[in-house]
Amino acid sequence: METSQQQRGSTVGQFAKTLADAKLEFDAIDLVDILWLAQFIEPAKSLQAEDTQGQTTVKQIPKHTEKIDNDKPTIKLYPNEPSSPQKAETNAPEQKLEQKAEKQSGTPFSVPAAPALRNQLDLARSLRPLMRKVPSRTRFELDEDATVAQIAETGVWLPVVRPVPERWLQLDLVVEESKTTVIWERAIMELNHLVEYQGAFRYVRTWRMSAQTGKVQLFSRWRDGSIHSVAKTELAINQRSHTPAELIDPTGRRLILLVTDCTSALWRQSLIYETLLAWSKVQPVAIFQMFPERLWSRTALRDGHIVKLGSLVPGLLSNQLVIEGLPQRLEQRNHQDLVTVPIITLDAASMLLWARVASGFGDYRTPARTFDLSFIRRQAEKGRLDSSPRSTSERTAQERVALFRSTASKTAQQLADLMAATPVSLPVIDLLRDAFHGDFQEEVQQSHVAEVLLSGLLRRCDTEEDDLCRYEFWGDNSRNGDERVRDILLGDTSVLKTIEVLNVLSASICQKLGSPSKTFEALLGDIHTLESNQWNAVLPFARVGLDVLRRLGGEYAALAQQYSSVTEPEVRLPKILPPLEELPFEVATIIISDEPETTFEFEVALIEVNQSAQISTDSPLEMLNEEIFTKTGKHLNDAEQLVLQGTLANQTYEQIAASADYSVPDLKNVAIKLWEVLSEVFGEKVTKRNLQSVLGRWAASRQLTIHRHLSQAQCFIEDLGNGVQLEMVAIPEGSFLMGSPEDELEHHESESPQHTVTISPFYMGKYPVTQAQWQAVAALPQVNRELKRDPSYFKGANRPVEQVSWYDAVEFCDRLSQYTGKSYRLPSEAEWEYACRARTTTPFHFGETITSELANYDANSTYGNGVKGTYRGETTEVGSFGVANAFGLYDIHGNVWEWCLDDWHDNYEGAPTDGSPWFNDDNDNISQRQGRAVLRGGSWVSNPTSCRSASRYYFNRAGRDYFNLYFGFRVVCAFGRTL
Numbered sequence: 001m002e003t004s005q006q007q008r009g010s011t012v013g014q015f016a017k018t019l020a021d022a023k024l025e026f027d028a029i030d031l032v033d034i035l036w037l038a039q040f041i042e043p044a045k046s047l048q049a050e051d052t053q054g055q056t057t058v059k060q061i062p063k064h065t066e067k068i069d070n071d072k073p074t075i076k077l078y079p080n081e082p083s084s085p086q087k088a089e090t091n092a093p094e095q096k097l098e099q100k101a102e103k104q105s106g107t108p109f110s111v112p113a114a115p116a117l118r119n120q121l122d123l124a125r126s127l128r129p130l131m132r133k134v135p136s137r138t139r140f141e142l143d144e145d146a147t148v149a150q151i152a153e154t155g156v157w158l159p160v161v162r163p164v165p166e167r168w169l170q171l172d173l174v175v176e177e178s179k180t181t182v183i184w185e186r187a188i189m190e191l192n193h194l195v196e197y198q199g200a201f202r203y204v205r206t207w208r209m210s211a212q213t214g215k216v217q218l219f220s221r222w223r224d225g226s227i228h229s230v231a232k233t234e235l236a237i238n239q240r241s242h243t244p245a246e247l248i249d250p251t252g253r254r255l256i257l258l259v260t261d262c263t264s265a266l267w268r269q270s271l272i273y274e275t276l277l278a279w280s281k282v283q284p285v286a287i288f289q290m291f292p293e294r295l296w297s298r299t300a301l302r303d304g305h306i307v308k309l310g311s312l313v314p315g316l317l318s319n320q321l322v323i324e325g326l327p328q329r330l331e332q333r334n335h336q337d338l339v340t341v342p343i344i345t346l347d348a349a350s351m352l353l354w355a356r357v358a359s360g361f362g363d364y365r366t367p368a369r370t371f372d373l374s375f376i377r378r379q380a381e382k383g384r385l386d387s388s389p390r391s392t393s394e395r396t397a398q399e400r401v402a403l404f405r406s407t408a409s410k411t412a413q414q415l416a417d418l419m420a421a422t423p424v425s426l427p428v429i430d431l432l433r434d435a436f437h438g439d440f441q442e443e444v445q446q447s448h449v450a451e452v453l454l455s456g457l458l459r460r461c462d463t464e465e466d467d468l469c470r471y472e473f474w475g476d477n478s479r480n481g482d483e484r485v486r487d488i489l490l491g492d493t494s495v496l497k498t499i500e501v502l503n504v505l506s507a508s509i510c511q512k513l514g515s516p517s518k519t520f521e522a523l524l525g526d527i528h529t530l531e532s533n534q535w536n537a538v539l540p541f542a543r544v545g546l547d548v549l550r551r552l553g554g555e556y557a558a559l560a561q562q563y564s565s566v567t568e569p570e571v572r573l574p575k576i577l578p579p580l581e582e583l584p585f586e587v588a589t590i591i592i593s594d595e596p597e598t599t600f601e602f603e604v605a606l607i608e609v610n611q612s613a614q615i616s617t618d619s620p621l622e623m624l625n626e627e628i629f630t631k632t633g634k635h636l637n638d639a640e641q642l643v644l645q646g647t648l649a650n651q652t653y654e655q656i657a658a659s660a661d662y663s664v665p666d667l668k669n670v671a672i673k674l675w676e677v678l679s680e681v682f683g684e685k686v687t688k689r690n691l692q693s694v695l696g697r698w699a700a701s702r703q704l705t706i707h708r709h710l711s712q713a714q715c716f717i718e719d720l721g722n723g724v725q726l727e728m729v730a731i732p733e734g735s736f737l738m739g740s741p742e743d744e745l746e747h748h749e750s751e752s753p754q755h756t757v758t759i760s761p762f763y764m765g766k767y768p769v770t771q772a773q774w775q776a777v778a779a780l781p782q783v784n785r786e787l788k789r790d791p792s793y794f795k796g797a798n799r800p801v802e803q804v805s806w807y808d809a810v811e812f813c814d815r816l817s818q819y820t821g822k823s824y825r826l827p828s829e830a831e832w833e834y835a836c837r838a839r840t841t842t843p844f845h846f847g848e849t850i851t852s853e854l855a856n857y858d859a860n861s862t863y864g865n866g867v868k869g870t871y872r873g874e875t876t877e878v879g880s881f882g883v884a885n886a887f888g889l890y891d892i893h894g895n896v897w898e899w900c901l902d903d904w905h906d907n908y909e910g911a912p913t914d915g916s917p918w919f920n921d922d923n924d925n926i927s928q929r930q931g932r933a934v935l936r937g938g939s940w941v942s943n944p945t946s947c948r949s950a951s952r953y954y955f956n957r958a959g960r961d962y963f964n965l966y967f968g969f970r971v972v973c974a975f976g977r978t979l
Contacts, residue, residue, distance in 0.1 A: 304369025
């Protein structure tokens, strides 16, 4: 028995040595997995034969995939699309092994693979705070000095050892397995390489997270871009899974980074949150979010409360970090059913903030989210019980594009325009990024690709069995161009650019096919010469390209017609055709309005909150030091800090020198170089005199970025006489979620419950009614009550009229209706909120916050991550900020509160869902309604909370006869609806 054990040990040792000689370095865990898997491998006798000498030789093993023949290249735009059938092999066992490989004949054409992480040096620098060392608990070294001292003092010849210094953290990089991970695959591989070789961690392990079995499982060794291919192999099926508990380290010296984009179905369950909670109780945990912060609201992070985390001690457990910004109702829970996780992005500033917090730099704060598990469980249960099929979306193609234009980054919009001329696959997108890199305002990152793929312009067309995500533009199969997103995008792109895209992609395909052709037309001419599998691979591109040519019209449409047959399978007509019959049919024409419309152009503004770049300390000196290190990788020295500290205290060089051991000339020389560095960092000339003003502007600007873009809408103009006009904007029909979610900042119960409302098309005033418009209508014949000709406190023809009651506003609408012959009225509350949101779901149509650069309100107060601004203390002229929402409405946040038609209700229980006004009785005489009405939108005197899209005036529940100098209104004209 002893001999047997020795032989077995020797065999294992030889096995490990053989692997090492082959330069395959496996640790003990890897060897255990290999030996465990070996028991499932059945001997294949067909692969072995005994030679004449009695030795075993291995026959040639047929490869599962054919070697690519460069002389006969093939191309595949959709790598997971099944190609033409292959010839059956005679060997049945081998055929079974090759079954999946044969599904993909050919290979996708290669494109230049630029680094996914273009800022690797900055990212590596940002991890430096983690590079501290601690005494090892298992490794020791001889302390020669202490040994000699002990011998000399005691005469005892015993060695004295000391712990070996080692990195204080081990890293477990856990990559969530989902279909969208293919978008980030290259970035994750480079991140994996970065953390392994940067030197901040004593040991790095990678894991693949999966929840396909209904529970969270981990599989070791995610690497080499195999997260998708491994999942479908027999190796993965037999691979031993690990539970999340195996990553728990009671010593707290193991850091877990969960790499994900938080968009998979797993984030709609409570499993992932329970796992994060278990981890965070015993060790540091963070989410590595692949999306930039401006897109977090499109992921599961929107379900978490926005907080900031800090720490005074390195390596604190996640649930022990200092939390700032947690709602009071959650603070009282004392971490019960709450999981708080730092959020990191592939941004050097974001990683630096997190690394400093993890290392115990007390003055720094890093962005995080706190998830309420009781809320998550309720949402998950609600989704599980609701088994009815869900409509993917009811938006039209025009609405999808308009929403994308109003929310997407400029780079993503440019990329989408190029993609409209091609089939949608990742190899093609990579080619477009490389071929047209000079056309983009900034370098295209994977986040921009994901922004397009998840924007709503495309829909997933893959199945659960497919390895990769597949997409097509909405409406691609529709014959109506107005229902096709691709056609709308092409309409916004120049013809020359579209043809250039087709030719660039065609040239790449022809190069792989070994064809001298360089243009799309030449490729179409050569298609008939391709072999069957090549023809199938090129077919998706040819069909899309021909559709694009038809859309361009003219000579291009004629070219498409000429080559239309190359993409169609041969159709055999029956020899005897049935007799032709005449079939009657009806044609219906829908007339919305006979009012002549005109198109107008306007600017839409969206606010991006740069949370990861917000000021992490109240010290201006620390702010400067942080920014200089981020831009240059160097910290301020003592002399530079002395100059800055004195400058910020308004001291002269003489005063600064008197307080330290420096001469005035030396300080001035230091200052000259320092001002040059700061000028480069801040992008403007910095001197001792203007340092404080430059720093103040920078501190405010780094928190908010305003993105502007042009849009168009329809309107008609009502002539009120004497040069006074009333512009009425067309508001399209649609559905929206009215009210605010419970976790929206400053949410009020009067805004609940959220409910879906369907709105019919109507027209709404571009601006609140102005004093000029009021005076023109007030001069018209009376209908029910008298009107003051000039009621406003703040005078100005183009300022909004104020100090008007609800009855005054109704009388204005009655006189305007009598004068024009159209039906004018106040908007219903649902119509007002729908028009205000303009298909946004954020607190403001600007985004998550508001700024006094774009609206008139009391900017002494802030909302969310906003900044203080200018409080004007009066109304402003309508449209003076130059920006509208996506529907083309101006001043809908702030300036004046706007009357709505409805009676006041304390909440939305029982509210109508068709957009009609909500009345308490059946009194049809609007002008005689009693009680309180609703005001919306906030005013020049309101804090930003009251200016939210969902906010309702509930403090006084304004009576219909009440007026003051911040009450105004705007009118609507609804066709096809009576009250």
